[in-house]
Structures are given as structure tokens and as C-alpha cells.
Amino acid sequence: MKQTVDVVINGEHKPITPGVTLLELLAELELDPRTVVVEHNRRIVRRPALAEVTVAAGDAIELVHFVGGG
């Protein structure tokens, strides 16, 4: 069985492959890195750095974008 670790993405617990980078995580979620902003443990990770940051168990990740608003 594939080993996974638990992270919190947008408030939801998700099992993910240990050691993946944020860029790989976005690919797994089928999200285009150009259209989302990533916050990793309360720190914004700029797009060029997404491939350099690996995700660990217990991490909190927020993926945001622009929606309709006033």
C-alpha cells in the first residue's frame, strides 16, 4: 500500500505522498500554478519557489484565487 501523510489543504485533511513539492501537489490537484496563490504554514510561497518547497505531515496549505466580490 502506498504510504501517505496527512496535511490540511484549504481546511480539509488530505492524505498526500510524502516528500512532494508544492508544485507537484498542485499538479495532483489539477490546479494551474499560474492561477492560484499558495500559502504554506502561513507563509506565501512565490511561484518560482513552488518546486523547492516540500510538504511535510501536519502542514497547513491554503490555495486561493480571485472570485466575484464587491
Next chain:
Amino acid sequence: MTTAVETLRDAPLTIGGRTFQSRLMVGTGKYPDMDTMVRAIDTSGAEAVTVAVRRVNLDRSKETSVLHFLDPKRFFLLANTAGCYTAADAVRYARLAREAGFNDFVKLEVIGDEETLLPDVQGLLEAAKILVQEGFKVLAYTNEDLVTALRLEDAGCAAVMPLASPIGSGLGLLNPLSVRTIKRRLHVPVIVDAGVGTASDACVTMEQGVDGILMNTAIAAAQDPVAMAHAMRLATIAGRTAYLAGRMPRREVAMPSSPTQGMLD
């Protein structure tokens, strides 16, 4: 802005070094559907549109990104911090918005009360100072209090945005004197944000001499949002033009418009 009157020369609206062709700015929320939103915004003639920062929907069945429908090359995206109740939250949202990579403008909202959605001016000032320090062009949504507006200008805000009436209320401009006073005393642009309900509200607001107006619900929640967007475009221009034209003085007694001479015996 074109007023269609040759004698009236109006300088374009410039905020934080960015020039806008329209004095009407519109929100992108609460439309019945995205197609109506796109057509209404197009009809409004607005160049700046506000957007909110929210979590991506992880199940990809629903496309919620507003950028899927509005071309960011054509519209100036003004991100807001709507829904934030503390300075810290507003700063967090503003930083995320800037990272989207479009501009360093933010429509700063720090809300202090759930029922009225009135701003928490203490939190607002605190957040404004931090964001200005970080290089943001801050457009601060505030109430119609002159002293707060002056403090926001002192803090380095690029524009101050007093409300006409509470967000989404459609009550129109409740305090024209206060808004006029803010406009008279500030040097940065004053954009009235929130509370207009129909075209006459927009017109009366612009007649106060403010630099612009921002609205969302008045268009989005109209029975025909596209037609209301058209009305708002005209009302904004009408109000601005009337302000530039200079209204006649008010008087409490009548004065005949027809000659009093030449009457028959």
C-alpha cells in the same frame, strides 16, 4: 472623462499613479450568472473591477475563478479584503492578492460589525499603515467620518472610500454633507463605495464632487443588471457633469423665469 460637452474639461481620475478612463468602478459579486456579469460590466464602461480572495474549490467540477470570465488585460483588478474583521487578516488577504501578480492595489476593508458591516476604523488604520509600508496602493473603505478619512490620508492611502450607506443596503447617499466635507479636505481621490441603490443615488453622489463611485449590488441585484449598468454609467457621467457645470444656488422663495415686464394692463 468625456462629458460630451466641449466647454467642460475634466481631468481623468488618477489613483496611485494609475489613470482610469471611467469614474465608475464595479464589483463582480452576486450576479445571477457569469454571462450576465460580463455583459453588465461591459455595459457599465468601468475599467476597474473589484474581486475577492477566496479558497480554490478543490473539487474542480465548479469553476469559480472570476479570471475565467474577465480578461485581466482589459480590466484593472482591484482586490478587496472583504470579510476580514481584523487588521492582521486584512493584511494577510492583501498579501495573497498581490501575489496573484496583477498590481499592488488593494481595496482595504476591515469590518467591525456583522449586522451593519460598518468598518472598524482602528483596525483599518492599523492595516493601512502596514500595507502602505509594504508598498501597497491602499484604497481604504471607511465610513463618512472626516477625521478617519484624514488619518487614512496621513497614513499614505492612495484613495479614501467613504460609504454612501451600508454595504448592500441600497439606501443611497445618506450623508452628503460629510462626503462633501471629506472631498473638500482631502488631497487624495475620494471614491464613494457602497450603498447606492439606483441611478439617482449615483448621480447625487457624483454631484457632491467626489472623484468616483464604486458599486456592486445595485447593478448585480437589479432585475435587469445589464440595463442598470447602463443607467449607472449615464448617472455617473450626469452627476460628474452637473458637478463641473456648477449648480444654481438654492433659494427658498420663487423667482419667475419669465419676464415680469411687458405684462398686459
